Amino acid sequence: MSSQPPHPALLIPGPIEFDDAVLQSMSHFSESHVGAPFVNTFSEVLASLRKLFQTTAPDSQPFVLSGSGTLGWDQVAANLAEPGEEVLVLHAGYFADSFADCFETYGVKATQLKAAIGDRPQLDEVEKALKERKYKILTVTHVDTSTGVLSELKELSELVHRVSPETLVVVDGVCSVGCEEIRFDDWGLDVVLTASQKAIGCPAGLSILMVSGRAIEVFKARKTRPTSYFGSWKNWLPIMQNYEAKKPSYFATPSPQLIHALHTSLTQILSRPLEQRFADHKAASQKIKKAVADLGLKQLASKPENQANGMTAIYLPEGIAPPDVLPSLAKKGVIFAGGLHKEIATKYIRFGHMGVSVTDPSRPDINTAIEALKNSLVEVGYKA
Ligand SMILES: *Cc1c(COP(=O)(O)O)cnc(C)c1O
Secondary structure, three states: OOOOOOOOEEOOOOOOOOOHHHHHHHHOOOOOOOOHHHHHHHHHHHHHHHHHOOOOOOOOEEEEEEOOOHHHHHHHHHHOOOOOOEEEEEEOOHHHHHHHHHHHHOOOEEEEEEOOOOOOOOHHHHHHHHHHOOOOEEEEEOEEOOOOEEOOOHHHHHHHHHHOOOOEEEEEOOOOEOOEOOOOOOOOOOEEEEEOOOOOOOOOOEEEEEEOHHHHHHHHOOOOOOOOOOOOHHHHHHHHHHHHOOOOOOOOOOOHHHHHHHHHHHHHHHOOOHHHHHHHHHHHHHHHHHHHHHOOOOEOOOOHHHEOOOEEEEEOOOOOOHHHHHHHHHHOOEEOEEOOOHHHHHHEEEEEOOOHHHHOOOOOHHHHHHHHHHHHHHHOOOOO
């Protein structure tokens, strides 16, 4: 039995439902952020992140900073790009617009390669764009949370390494790390950035990054200083290295309670093979997508190869808007999110299926949500 008060299952694409033990580890007594017990915990968190991202390269570097997923964009823009440099942002929805806007904030020129809603830029288009101009960085949103579109990273990264070998491959994995396969070393990725509250299943408040040795070299070769103070790797790199080596170190106070929660969630995730975790998310996702199709509904991501495994973006039937169904779903004990993609926000809803709602067999969340969706649509007059 859960120790949490009864509440509707939060099935939005982050924050997600949290495990009891993760929440309980946040009520840890106060510790010094430079004392040995906390530094040991932080060290274990950094070592666990290497496993989660599937990197054993000694020069890859994890970062954990207080902040949300968005701070990952700022870290990339302020540390890996210099004002006036060019970056290519692959666009599969809302989050690419924001990442591009973040680059522009730091004086970096962002060119977007856009796909139609529900699709992602194709490899031949990316190849053409890379041949037309030299880009310091290419960014891709692994799962765009506004559309539920999954990008393919392996072939994309191979293409970038072949056509434009100096371009850094940066992945926004905020809605994918922990539910989609990511092989940091094997796929030649330079940065994967994420946040604590999505598939990792830890409360919001941590910006988590894995950075390749190659990207750290690019950072060190900057001609100008990083364009952020709090987010500067000049400040954080020695701290992260010291923490991992279990040496006390200080630049800015971390959140010991959140680090404890992250320690617990990572320990839980890594207690089973990652392949099993990805397979569980895929199986739950297939079941949900089949139920959606059986209801006669369409997904934004129409091609199976473009469909995320940790969320589903579902077009509502003609004439039914999110405010018609979301309250009725809530009454049935599930919370979904409304649309986010500006052009079609009133036409669809989003169902997040990540973390304990998928992996904990004692939770009825997914079945409850499928039933609730069916019944809520019938209530507002929909006939499949
Ligand atoms: C949620 C999300 C973000 C932003 O993360 P915050 O924690 O809300 O700052 C960025 N990118 C993607 C793909 C996301 O899903």
